[in-house]
Amino acid sequence: MRKTVCALHAELVRYGLVAWTAGNVSGRIPGEDLFVIKPSGVSYDDLTPESMVVCDLDGNLVEGDYAPSSDTAAHAYVYRHMPEVGGVVHTHSTYASAWAARGEAIPCVLTAMADEFGGEIPVGPFALIGGDDIGRGLVDTLKGHRSPAVLMQNHGVFTIGATPKAAVKAAVMCEDVARTVHVARQLGSVIPIEPKHIDALYDRYQNVYGQRSSK
Numbered sequence: 001m002r003k004t005v006c007a008l009h010a011e012l013v014r015y016g017l018v019a020w021t022a023g024n025v026s027g028r029i030p031g032e033d034l035f036v037i038k039p040s041g042v043s044y045d046d047l048t049p050e051s052m053v054v055c056d057l058d059g060n061l062v063e064g065d066y067a068p069s070s071d072t073a074a075h076a077y078v079y080r081h082m083p084e085v086g087g088v089v090h091t092h093s094t095y096a097s098a099w100a101a102r103g104e105a106i107p108c109v110l111t112a113m114a115d116e117f118g119g120e121i122p123v124g125p126f127a128l129i130g131g132d133d134i135g136r137g138l139v140d141t142l143k144g145h146r147s148p149a150v151l152m153q154n155h156g157v158f159t160i161g162a163t164p165k166a167a168v169k170a171a172v173m174c175e176d177v178a179r180t181v182h183v184a185r186q187l188g189s190v191i192p193i194e195p196k197h198i199d200a201l202y203d204r205y206q207n208v209y210g211q212r213s214s215k
C-alpha cells in the first residue's frame with residue numbers, strides 16, 4: 001500500500017492537479033484499521049514508499065519517520081464512517097476549486113459526468129482544517145449523492161473510491177468536467193441532462209462498461 005499510494009502521487013502531478021505540496025492520496029490497508037497517507041510538506045519528487053506514513057482511523061501516527069499530511073484528520077473521518085471506502089484524494093485543482101470558491105455545484109450536463117458521478121458534483125460546507133469539521137462535511141455531503149467527489153466550499157476537492165486508484169481517477173475526472181463545464185458556460189447556458197437519462201448512463205457505465213476483469 002505504501003508503494004501504491006506513493007506512485008499515485010505522481011499521477012496528481014502528471015494530470016496537473018497540484019501545485020507545490022498541496023494535494024494528497026491515502027489508501028486503507030485491507031483488513032486493518034489503518035491507512036497509508038502522504039507525509040506532510042514533502043515534495044512529490046522526494047516521496048518514496050518508505051516515506052509514506054501509516055495512521056490509525058483516528059488519524060494518529062502508527063508508523064513512519066515523518067508527520068502525516070495536515071489533511072489526515074479528514075481522511076481518517078471518511079475511513080471511520082464509510083467502511084466501503086478504500087482510498088481518499090484531496091487536491092486544490094484549479095477548475096474544480098474555482099467552482100468551490102463560488103460554492104456552486106457542477107451541474108450534470110455531460111454524459112461523462114452522468115457516467116462517473118451519477119449527477120451533479122455537490123458542494124460541501126465551509127470548514128476549517130484541524131478537527132473533524134472537514135471530514136463531517138464530506139461524509140454528510142457524500143451520503144446524499146452518488147458522486148465520489150465533493151467540492152468543499154472555498155477550499156478544493158475531496159474524492160473517494162473503493163481503491164486509492166479509483167479515488168485518483170475521480171479527482172482527474174472531476175477536474176476534467178469542471179474545466180469543460182466552465183468553458184461551456186463562457187458562451188451561454190448549459191443544457192441539463194434529464195434525470196432518467198442520467199440514471200441510465202450511470203447504470204451502464206458502472207455495471208456494463210469496460211473490461212470485466214479489470215473492475
Ligand SMILES: [Zn+2]
Nearest residue numbers: 091092155156
Ligand atoms: Zn486543502
